[in-house]
Amino acid sequence: MFAGVRHSDNEEKRLEELRRYKILDTLAEEEYDELTSLASQLCGAKVSLISLIDRDRQWFKSQVGWDLGVRQTTRDLAFCSHTILDPDRPLVVRDARVDERFRHNQLVTDDPNIVFYAGMPLVTQEGYALGSLCVIDHEPRDLSAEQLAALEKLARQVVRLFELRRAVDRSHKLLREREAAYNVLRDFSYVIAHDLKAPVRNISQAGEFLAEDYGDLLPEDGTALIGMIQQRASDASRMIEGVLKYSKAAHTLRIENNRVIVRDIIEQAVRQVEVPAGCAVEYVGEIETLHTSRIAMLQIFQNLIGNALKFNDKESCSVRISSHLDADEGYVFAVQDNGRGIPPQHLEAVFRLFHSAVSDNDAMRGHGVGLSIVKRLVEALGGTIRIASEEGLGSTFTFTIADH
Template identity: 50%
Template sequence: MIADLPTQEKERLAELRNYALLDTLPEDEYDDLATIAAEICGTPISLISLVDEDRQWFKANHGLDGVKQTSRGNAFCAHNILDPENMLIVPDAHQDERFADNDFVTGNPNIVFYAGVPLVTDAGFALGSLCVIDTVPRELTSAQLKALKALGRQTIKLFELRRARKLSEERLVDMELFRKRLLDFNHVIAHDLKAPLRNINQLVNIALDEYRTLLPADGVEVLNMLSAVAADANRLVQGVLHYSSSVHQIGSERNEFPVADLLTSFGSLFKELTPYQINYVGPVKRVFAPETALRQILQNLIGNAIKFCDKDRAIITVSCVRTEKAYVFTVRDNGPGIPEPLRKSIFSLFYSTAAKNGHSEESHGVGLSIVSELVKAMGGELSVESEMVEGSLFRFTVPVA
């Protein structure tokens, strides 16, 4: 007897395809469950089957060597999925009118006993069965039935994990496509906005050079304000580009390198700023971490410490200790410190205290935002401690691989 179609068969088949299990390669996790089911129930055959539109396909096969699928018309599991809430148990197929003339009963593999657990998704659709099969009549004990149900639950959990992984991979692809589009958009913005802003600034300078003496004082002031606004807009455009490229180019590759050499490689990078001294006090000498990300983080923290220092000489002390789970870096400076109400705001995009310290022309307000995003991307944590006049201490962690 051919099984009836389940109610909502169209939706059930759509759910089956959403799991992307059909025609996949064998996997040890599923094979192990089928083997355990056969051992517990003492049967020569155990299967994890999925009931497709016109076939049943085996994700795991213990005991039917070389058989990957059969027709749906002969499938015991096609009957099993009709009642998702209950197991189908056939003690003797020869005595069951549904299966007595079934090709798999009258011929190879000579099925006599069948017990199957419907594999039901959270949405209530039975995709197939975890079943055990024997060639002689038999019954299962209550303990065996309980164990078979437990294995069925583990099977559906593997299905869910596989679908979650598939969705995650699809989202990663979407995110990568979005990232590329964002970078392209940023470059278009840079090209289309920087040139007009530069032209505005040049025209203002020409007007000031040629007509300064002819303009009233408030007219000159307006032109100076226009020049400042154009320069500020240009810094924002540069900031967007710098933020995007820094955060999205972090990568996940790690390599081993000396921390002191990384700091030394900064060389004269900040030579045009306040005289400075960078001290590395260890105790960790070498780290295994994403070097590009760590370089960006330290470069931004040290650069800010030098740029906004209110002393004759900026002194920056860097340390790194290793715990069981992470490298813990600290960057301490001797700058003016950060008022307590501002310590959370400083990590926001485009937020800057530069104007308050007379450095507005040097800052686009993205440095600490980049630091925050890079630390998060590596799975670390970032914090700041500060005392007015005495300076600030930034602490961040890099998880051990």
């Protein structure tokens, strides 16, 4: 039996690093099997393995030509336990039957009767050798410099697959954490906004009663104070409505993709907004259908069209919607109006929650949430949104939707 298992000086840290990749005892994967198959072909060897060295065992992530019918052996039998001791160079054993380290090894003296072994360490970015990509044969062999170089390149590809797996796992974890945090924030904002509606409404009504019943008895500054209370209550009410709309929009992000007829969506959006007399909304786009979230698209168009109509200051106003398919950006839509336009100092902030480009005393002031909802929905659909505007001439909102 093969004697003793040698460990590197950083064995505990190496094992911690191995655990962090969460790859031990996972199912076979085609990407790894393709690399072991290629290693076997390039080196002309019957067997190729991706072996990871755990505390007391070696475990095979991939195996080609291995007839033992198992995915692991004890560590004391592992040639790869020697390979990881020197992460900077391969371990090549021309004939294990005459090598003092291996000639009594059960894998040499019994089935599968290993004779030739060449292992390339699988070294992480932190410098830890987790195992090896190795080739094995049943007769003495030598590898050329070119074959060893090819084996080294394949070993680096194995490690890249490890890193990719780790990155995906981190991404999934961050996504779950963000989703959980967002759900808490969404529910919290909805509950708070909903519970605040009644008291704010009561404050507004109390202000109205005071003005009607006692307005003539109050001095001028008292009347002004009542007016300020009513104005602040109105502002708070708009913000609460905005939070509720923003919270409700989050549910749209979970809608599955559907076949969407663009013209039908736009016509439905127009029906749900108030189109003033003398205003026209037309669709002149190239795109007829796409696969995406119908509800998200409806909310996007409803907000953009409604916003364009609400802030249009022309007797004859128009909203023109165009679209085309771009090789790089996917589906591209543009909503163009001939309204009042947006001041330059507000262009970068229009998508910010509660931001409004009109003054506080402007009769057209809203809750500043619609464009925030649009941006969130567009990004959820894999796209981006941008704006071009000129005061007095109008604005164009251009957004993209990923081409699935």
